[in-house]
Amino acid sequence: MTSSEPTPTGRSIVLKTRSARAEIGTVAAVLRGLAVDGVAVTEPVPADATPSMGAGIVLAPWPNRVRDGIWILDGLPQQLDITEVTRSNAIHGLLRNTDYEIRQQSAGTVTLGTLIPPQHGWPFLLDTWVRYELHADGLSVTHGVVNHSERSAPYAVGAHPYFRIGATPIEDLVLTVAAETYFETDARMNPVAEHPVEGTRYDLRAGVPLAQLDLDTPFGGVTPAAAARLTAPDGATVELAGDAGWEYLQVFTPREFPRPDGKGVAVALEPMTAPPDALNSGRGLRHLAPGQRWEGGWRIRYTPAPASTP
Incomplete structure (x- = not known):
């Protein structure tokens, strides 16, 4: 189901299975x-406002x-627009305010796509897409890109869900976070x-209560198949x-995440193919040849609390 009414988050698309619902x-x-099963596993993002603190958005390319929005290409500095003004950085790619087109849709899946055209500090033309596929126990998200430039283009991607x-x-x-390193x-x-x-x-491999954590921290050496887990007191x-x-x-x-009933603690777990400032370090970057295509993704899975035994 798709709503054509314009909102700050664009058109609304609802995916449904018997047990799951995504918007x-x-x-x-x-x-x-x-x-x-009626249990919210991500923080809801209102349709009538820009997503708070990047909630739920796609981060590409x-x-x-990127420190100071500056990176080097073939020996020449490239100046991206500064989008985190208070810290003088370029943050979270070039699509934060872009309206994607709907390229494919069914009851349980939707593929959204858009171009990343050449612009300040970014002399490349990429076509990107993201496919959401709903499952009985959660959601899989597949990101894709093809390089339509006449030269090799760097690329990395991430997402910003709050759980x-x-x-x-x-x-x-x-x-619990299955990471071997953290970035200072x-x-x-x-x-x-x-x-x-x-x-x-920062060692969260054995699990740490969120009440004890105050983090805005990148982690590396993550085991992708078991990246992170949240566990409720009842075992869900x-x-x-x-x-x-x-x-x-x-x-x-964050301690001041806005909700309808007031500000409070939230937890974002942001899967990424590269660490911060990768355009300068080269860590995790894919270098796409002209015409080259890539896809990869991540998944959310909810498991309810174990049934109690009499």
């Missing part, structure tokens, strides 16, 4: 909501930040070093997993 907006291909498990307070959830960042949230998580407060879980190559994850736990 997508065409602006930034935003994931506006996902519920399984790079996720996270929850129904009405369970976020602070009561336990977060400066005051502008740009990476300055990468460290092992072993023996640090939401799991995030990716394809090979999705080896980076940003964990963000």
